[in-house]
Amino acid sequence: MKIVVCIKQVPDTTEVRLDPKTNTLIRDGVPSIINPDDKAGVEAALQLKEKVEGSTVTVISMGPPQADVALREALAMGCDEGILVSDRAFGGADTWATSHTIAAALKKLEYDVIITGRQAIDGDTAQVGPQIAETLGLPQVSYAEAIDVEGDKLIVTRQYEDRKHIIEVATPCLITALSELAEPRYMSVRGIMDSYREKEVKLFTLEEIKDTVDMSDIGLKGSCTRVKQSFTKQAKGAGEKIVDGSVDEKVAAIIAKLQEKYII
Template sequence: MRVICCLKQVPDTTEIKIDPVKGTLIREGVPSIMNPDDKAGLEVALQLKDKYGAEVVVLSMGPMQATEIIREAFAMGADRGILLSDFKFAGADTLATSSALAGAIRKLEPYDIIIMGRQAIDGDTAQVGPETAELLDLPQVSYVKSLEYKEDGTCLVTRKVEDRSYVLRVKTPVVLTVLGEEVEPRYMSVAGILKAFREMEVEIWSADKIDVDVTTLGLKGSPTQVKQSFGKQLKAAGHTYDNVSAAEGAKLILEALIDKNLL
């Protein structure tokens, strides 16, 4: 069994700063981490390795700095790591990102399960998993909290949406997007850390390696244009009334709504 796990390196969001002039994210000097949903997805993949001996291949697209999260994945137990890094990938929107990932995944055939995070904490679109599945013409299940692999090549997947869970049976190969809050990732082991840095190599793939039409990659392949970006605006402070009964409070709210011509 081969499981491919897509990992994105993201800025640690508690530390995010916005360029006040350009309105873009300042990535320089900001600590980076493995996207939390992706770490949960990696845990699900590693559980398949523990149970069925699956080969776990991790795949990321980004600058060379993203080798850090691939080594972290090695230290957790991943078997192979590939970084798509090339100026031709730069400036990608979600569709162009999915195009590059799908191209690399095609090169890794045969595979059984592709695991992605539900969403990245910086871009936050949750589009890359479903788009990649569409480009590969594969079935997809999003919002996955757990999965059970069956020997007949199907998976029983538990999908959690708001207050409900659904159990679906899907044929492999399949793309799953995993919910971070539902899975507790394992820690790196000391032996794993030593192996990750001393014995394992991150494979660096350029755009030429993945046989994808270059017009579908990077800025050229991105139909989305960011027109403007801005922070939240301050709201009016409002009024606070102390020691008011429910009936008086209701009257005050009513008067305020009438005053603003909302009633």
């Protein structure tokens, strides 16, 4: 089975700081990590590889040259090959342009299964995975919390808020991973040495994918959406505590409040 995992390098903080002038993320001084959902996808891919003999795991990331280290980390965990999709022409991409660019790179690869994370902690859109599937015309299962192999089909457990679906899907397909899908292993020391010395991260620039992508679908110009304004969220006001009265009185007070706000 040929498995490709798409990963994104994200800042390691929930406190994303923004440049007030450009409305873009300030990445300087913030340590970078593999996006947690994507890392669960890497682990799930490695577990599939261990289950199905002869499998390979390729890991791919679109980003600036520094994203190389995220790919090395995935290689050090046990992935076989890395691909860095990087070119100034890809910069400023929204999810549309990003998914078209990554799909163009994926068209250059062989795959049975593509795994992406559900969403990235810096953008939270959850769009890129499904958009890649649409662009490539692949069946997709999002919100995966378990993946099993049955012959040439995958059995994927898809999580909803209140229920689960067990979905059988033919390959090739795309799956978006929840962080609950698999607890990522650490890099091994030997894996780290091999990631730089024995394994390769191939660079895909515009030159490598120009025949599989429409130039109007990449970069800032290919982006359908523009960020109009970014700002750090203000903390909500203090809540209201209902302290006095019996339990019944407190419940009645809460119900009255909810009705007043037309919530119930």
